[in-house]
Amino acid sequence: MYEETVRFFEDMFRYDGSILDLLNANHTFLNESLAAHYGINGVDGPQWRRIDSVRSHARGGILGMASLLASQSGASRTSPILRGNWIYETLLGERLPRPPANVPLLPDNVPEGLTARQLIEQHSSVTACAKCHIKIDPFGFALEQYDAIGRLRPARVDTRTKLEDGTEIDGIEGLRDYLLTERQSDIVRQFCRKLLGFALGREVQLSDEPLIAHMVKKLGENKYRFHIAVEEIVLSDQFRRIRGASKDDGIHNSQ
Numbered sequence: 001m002y003e004e005t006v007r008f009f010e011d012m013f014r015y016d017g018s019i020l021d022l023l024n025a026n027h028t029f030l031n032e033s034l035a036a037h038y039g040i041n042g043v044d045g046p047q048w049r050r051i052d053s054v055r056s057h058a059r060g061g062i063l064g065m066a067s068l069l070a071s072q073s074g075a076s077r078t079s080p081i082l083r084g085n086w087i088y089e090t091l092l093g094e095r096l097p098r099p100p101a102n103v104p105l106l107p108d109n110v111p112e113g114l115t116a117r118q119l120i121e122q123h124s125s126v127t128a129c130a131k132c133h134i135k136i137d138p139f140g141f142a143l144e145q146y147d148a149i150g151r152l153r154p155a156r157v158d159t160r161t162k163l164e165d166g167t168e169i170d171g172i173e174g175l176r177d178y179l180l181t182e183r184q185s186d187i188v189r190q191f192c193r194k195l196l197g198f199a200l201g202r203e204v205q206l207s208d209e210p211l212i213a214h215m216v217k218k219l220g221e222n223k224y225r226f227h228i229a230v231e232e233i234v235l236s237d238q239f240r241r242i243r244g245a246s247k248d249d250g251i252h253n254s255q
Helices: 002-014 032-038 066-071 080-091 116-124 127-141 171-181 184-200 206-221 226-234
Strands: 027-030 049-052 160-162 168-170
Touching: 002 027, 002 066, 027 032, 032 066, 066 080, 080 116, 080 127, 080 171, 080 184, 116 127, 127 160, 168 171, 171 184, 184 206, 184 226, 206 226
Parallel strands: none
Antiparallel strands: 027 049, 160 168
């Protein structure tokens, strides 16, 4: 699972793909064992290779990767809360308030007679919890067709849900379409923030916002190609100059 994700991103970086392929890709990288895990036939042997047309198998982009789906699950069940929160905070760059004190913990195993979704809906109906869960749970419910380790469940699961803004979506395709249309600008901006923070080795600051806005603009003008984001960062003053250094420290500002 991990190797698939690494190879997917390496391919996007090396061949200057669109950063929108994070969600919209119709390819991935598989070997025989992971292809079997995904229920995709015709991939033999341990060698990794690019496989196209994987959207027909409910894969493509990070939303369909087992690395994301499994890491944002519980030990023995899915967690729409964890999956939804990952989309809300990591992908969209939003922030939730701290949860109220004494929030009851959910059981590791779903009680008999309930689905994971029904368990979460009961928990989220508590007034003190509802204001946060309405923001994140629907994203996770849309991915409930995948089990705790990222396999497609053999039986159809209810993945219809309504987002906080009233938008109704169904499953990974509905979620992907929503993110690429209604929230595309947020995703592009968050990508720029993450890449800039990584390149600078520090938290992004308020003074970096003009650079981020410029990166977003240039990406939109150039089909969201990855090299555009890199060029804007390495040519920026933030990257080319050492911030906060002084001669007394024996470090000189330099280009």
